[in-house]
Amino acid sequence: MQPRRIRWHIVVFLAPAVLVYTAVMIFPLFNTLRLALYSRIDQERIFVGMENFRTLFFDPIWSEQFWNALGNNFWFFIVHMLVQNPIGVALAAILSHPRLRFAALYRSAIFIPTILSFVIVGFAWKLILSPIWGIAPDMLDMVGLKSLFAPWLGKEEYALTTLALVSVWQFVGIPMMLIYAALLTIPEEILEAGEIDGITGFAAFWKIKLPLILPSIGIISILTFVGNFNAFDLIYTTQGALAGPDFSTDILGTFMYRTFFGFQLQLGDPHMGSAIAGAMFAIILVGVCIYLFGIQTRMRRYQM
Amino acid sequence: MNKARSNPLNTTLMHGALILYTLIALFPVFVILINSFKTRKAIFREPLALPNSESFSLIGYETVLKQGDFFLYFQNSFIVTVASLFFVLLFGAMAAFALSEYRFKGNTLMGLYLALGIMIPIRIGTVAILEMMVATGLVNTLWALILVYTAQGLPLAVFILSEFMRNVSDDLKNAGRIDGLSEYAIFFKLALPLVRPAMATVAVFNMIPIWNDLWFPLILAPAEEVKTLTLGSQVFIGQFVTNWNAVLSALSMAIIPVLILYVIFSRQLIRGITSGAVK
Structure with a gap:
């Protein structure tokens, strides 16, 4: 050379x-x-420094919407972490059981919602939960719980959680597959050694398998975080750009879309939209950094 | 393998849990599909019943085919997905080959630079992307979408493919060099065929998000003639909210092609995910 x-x-x-x-x-x-860092004043693009961010965080009209969207987004993420990932891990644990019949069939069936678009998922659930059609109340009636039914998507206090659960329903396949792959790499000898010491069944899962798949759980958490803080499609499909009822399902993605593109009477403002994008970028960056430097490096890697 | 891990009670419980979850996963899809073939009355009277000779009706599909330009939408989605995958795979494999095959100044730095995009969603840059597409006149063309999806897919493609490119035997490549093959011929004739399984994995990974994306079609290509299937069904269903037959049929028409593709590719997809490509 x-x-x-x-x-x-x-x-x-x-x-x-x-x-x-x-x-x-x-x-x-x-x-x-x-x-x-710019703003449009009288058709001119003018440098305004951090002014847009100050408006976003402190001007009452903007900041109320921003903190609302941010808070909702965190709740959206928490629901995913508490429901989607444990269910995914549990399903993977069952599926990875040796000599389980039809494992491939279950795996493919449970993954189906993940391949559907948000538009399909959003509208399908909107119809099913709709009080007009009545599938949800009828089904609750069958188990004698009809009194529990409410038009969940139309109620401020339930709408966001309902949508988060719909999204969980859609994406459970991803943690399931990734954890399943991780569980398959655990060598049989380790599990047999555990059995000799009397650790089987649930205990084997908690004490042997779970610690070994922690790195994969870390990856899933960060994927969930990035995915949730950049979510938009499901909310837009079911609740529209206004993320109703009364902004109760507004998250950063819909807030940015509304701001930047405009809706109804409000004109689009690319500069405020960029400021929201900047805030999203910062949040995702912080999350990724916490994962890379705080979690991943400390996680013990087992030689397998 | 021993008996301690498989007693009959546990097996029953495991199947019970899996069947329950499978039902939860498939129920909404099932309900949409069966009701799309029913009359309006039957949809409301007995939503969970299968269509029979009395309640069977194709009125919804007729409305959809008459009103919506679904074949055009489907064609647009198809072009965008296939073209994006082609560029992701070609450019991704070329870059991966350069990074894994040659030692040059800034190699690691270039790898890190290309890997940045794995974690940072391209949507953050939407405002500037739209501005750029407007300035270059690409807005409302399929090229805008193809470019965006290519950029979006490249980081992970380069990352996964360079892992695999590293495993291509050096002896083979050196033998090729001795035989007088150019570096390009080595890439296209020796390296590329050997990483085909990894390319399939990358393709399958990218296919679903591209096909299903709503954000960029909505912002970059909302015009009628370039609408993708996802955006097209979103707009169509939004207009027909009160026509239940049409909505259910439109949903089914969006579900069916994806389901068929999934049945064909599910093995590849699942093998791809579980082969540890993302570890």
């Missing part, structure tokens, strides 16, 4: 990917952050 000679084939191999990635992803990302 001679120094100072450009090996053109390396450039040719790298150029398309780097160009498209830089031009369509990295550059717009930073450009959006830059746009957040």
Whole structure:
């Protein structure tokens, strides 16, 4: 290898990917952050520094919406962490049981909701939960719980949790598959060694398997976090851009869409939209950093 | 393998739990599909009954086919998905080959730079992407979507494919070099065929989010002639909210192609996910 000679084939191999990635992803990302520092006054784009962020966080009209969306987004994430991931882990634990019949069939069936689009999932559940059609109340009636029925999507206090659960229903397949894959890599000898010491069944899961799959649970948590803080489609499909009733299902994605694109009487404001995108970027970055430096490095990796 | 881990009671409980969850997962899809073939009256009177000779009706499908341009939407989605996958795989594999095959200054840095996008969603940059597409006149064209999805898919593709490219035998490549093959020929004729399974995994991973995306079609290509199936059904269903036959039929028409594809590719998909490509 001679120094100072450009090996053109390396450039040719790298150029398309780097160009498209830089031009369509990295550059717009930073450009959006830059746009957040400007404002449009009398058709002119004027540099205003951190003014947009001050409006977003402290101006009562904006900040109320922002904190509402942020709070809702955290609740959305918490529901996923508390419901989706434990169910996913439990299903994976059952599926990975040796000599379980029909495992492949169950696995494929449970993964079906994950491949459907938000539009299908959103409308399907909207119809099922609708009091007009009456499937949900009828089914509750069959088990004698009809009194529990409420138009969940239309009530401020339930709508967000209901949508979070619909999203859980849709995405349970992902933690299930990833944990299932992790469980398959645990060598049989370790489990047999546990059995000799009398650790079987549930105890084997808690004491042997769970510690071994913790890194995968960490990956799932961060994937859930990034996915939730950038969610939009399900809420938009079921509740529209206004994220009703009375903004109770508004999350950062819908808030950004509304702000940047405008709706009904409010005109779109790309600069405030960029400011919200900047806030989302910061939140996701903090989450990813906590995971990379706080969790992943401390997690013990077992040699298997 | 011993008996302690498989007594009959446990097995029954396990099947019970799995069947219960499978029912939860499939029930909504099932309800939508069966009701799409019923008359309006039957939809409301007995929503859980299968269509019979009396309640069978295709009125919903007729409305959908008459009113919505679903074939056009389907074609748009198809073009966007296939073209994006093609570019993700081609560009991704080329970059992965460069990163794993050659030592050059800034190799690690370039790898890290390309990996940044795995964790950071491209949606954050939407405002500037739209501005750029408007400035270049690409707004309301399928190219806008193809470019965005290619950029979105590249980071993970490069990451996964370079892992696999590293495993391609050096002896093979050096033998090719001795035989006078150019670096391009080595990539296309030797390396690429050997990482085909990994490429299939990357393709399947990218296919579902691209096909199902609502955000970018809504913002970058909302015009009638470039609507994707996801956006098209969203708009269509929004207009027909009170026509239950049409809504249920439109939903079914959106579900069925995905289900067929899933039945064909589910093995590949599940093998891809469980083969540890994302570990």
